[in-house]
Amino acid sequence: MGEHLTLPDWNALSSHGDETLPLLGTALLIARDEYPQLDADLYDTLVQSHAEHLRHEVDSITPWPLKMAAINRHLFEELGYSGNHDEYYDPRNSYLNEVFERRLGNPISLALVQIEVAHRLGVPLDGVSFPGHFLVRLPVDDGLLVMDPFNGGRPLGADELRERARPHLGGDVPDDNALLQILDPASNRAILVRMLRNLHGVYAERGEWDRAARSADRVLKLIPDQPEATRDRGLAYLKLDYHKGARADLSRYLHLSPSANDAHAMRERLIELGMSRGRTH
Structure with missing residues (x-):
């Protein structure tokens, strides 16, 4: 013991x-x-x-x-x-x-x-x-x-x-x-990712974007380049005004899932981010 x-x-x-x-x-x-x-x-x-x-x-x-x-x-x-x-x-x-x-x-x-x-x-x-x-x-x-x-x-x-x-x-x-x-058995990784996705959902719903970003980031520690977690972290970064991180993640998401249902909306976010960068420098 x-x-x-x-x-x-x-x-x-x-x-x-x-x-x-x-x-x-x-x-x-x-x-x-x-x-x-x-x-x-x-x-x-x-x-x-x-x-x-x-x-x-x-x-x-x-x-x-x-x-x-x-x-x-x-x-x-x-x-x-x-x-x-x-x-x-x-x-x-x-x-x-x-x-x-x-x-x-x-x-x-x-x-x-x-x-x-x-x-x-x-x-x-x-x-x-x-x-x-x-x-x-x-x-x-x-x-x-x-x-x-x-x-x-x-x-x-x-x-x-x-x-x-x-x-x-x-x-x-x-x-x-x-x-x-x-009813297939879930792997340990699948169980832990589902736990983190639950947390991300709860925190996003509450508008606790630092914790939402952390939960998505932890999914990416388990499955690097997991598309939804990459997008979710990027969107949380956007809410936290961390534009560099948001740009990197949303670009990566579109690279990983170019034909995702929300790809158009994410491209629009990126265009807005590009414009905000143009204004701030």
């Missing part, structure tokens, strides 16, 4: 493969941007204590679904982790230290707690970048057990999953193959 959790370095993350990217460590790194005094060891030890509390019980159970039921019961009923239904867009729902302290989170941060505890107990739980709410999945004998971390780890049947996916597919009901594709 005496080992320290060393947080990764932002500048090293892009060189990690999807699966070697540390999930808990990088999520705590995201939180440290907002909470510089964050003690990573404290939360690593907390996750370990959740797992150790369950180890004897989980080891004595054979079927995966029943192991998972024990984990969910401990996390959601005994420890009281729950989805923050009242303040869904509170940024604290995305910062893991706050999730651990308040026992409140959004679908993706609660999934991360579930996944981290399950993995320490040898249970192969994966995240699912489902449209709308993030979910988790566990392989079982006859297919997949899909659960909703935002609602206490409740299992979801195929019909409910189809209904949930439908509004995001233009009203079409996905067939078995389409549904299985949607």
Whole structure:
């Protein structure tokens, strides 16, 4: 137990493969941007204590679904982790230290707690970048057990999953193959990027452009040249009157996605930026 959790370095993350990217460590790194005094060891030890509390019980159970039921019961009923239904867009729902302290989170941060505890107990739980709410999945004998971390780890049947996916597919009901594709496991990188995109959305909505820029910038540490994050950082820079950065990012975005739906609007922004440069020098 005496080992320290060393947080990764932002500048090293892009060189990690999807699966070697540390999930808990990088999520705590995201939180440290907002909470510089964050003690990573404290939360690593907390996750370990959740797992150790369950180890004897989980080891004595054979079927995966029943192991998972024990984990969910401990996390959601005994420890009281729950989805923050009242303040869904509170940024604290995305910062893991706050999730651990308040026992409140959004679908993706609660999934991360579930996944981290399950993995320490040898249970192969994966995240699912489902449209709308993030979910988790566990392989079982006859297919997949899909659960909703935002609602206490409740299992979801195929019909409910189809209904949930439908509004995001233009009203079409996905067939078995389409549904299985949607239920593909999310890589650690995909989970962390989705967490940062949630934060960017919250901060942009609130007009907190320094934090919105930071969230987009952190996506680019994970996936350099990711087009939407490049654009989002550029637009945040524009709001912060950092015109040089805005020009560089919006030009880069148009280079990466010349035929994007918003390419015309971004070109107009760049023209305006060029004119403002003409006026200021």
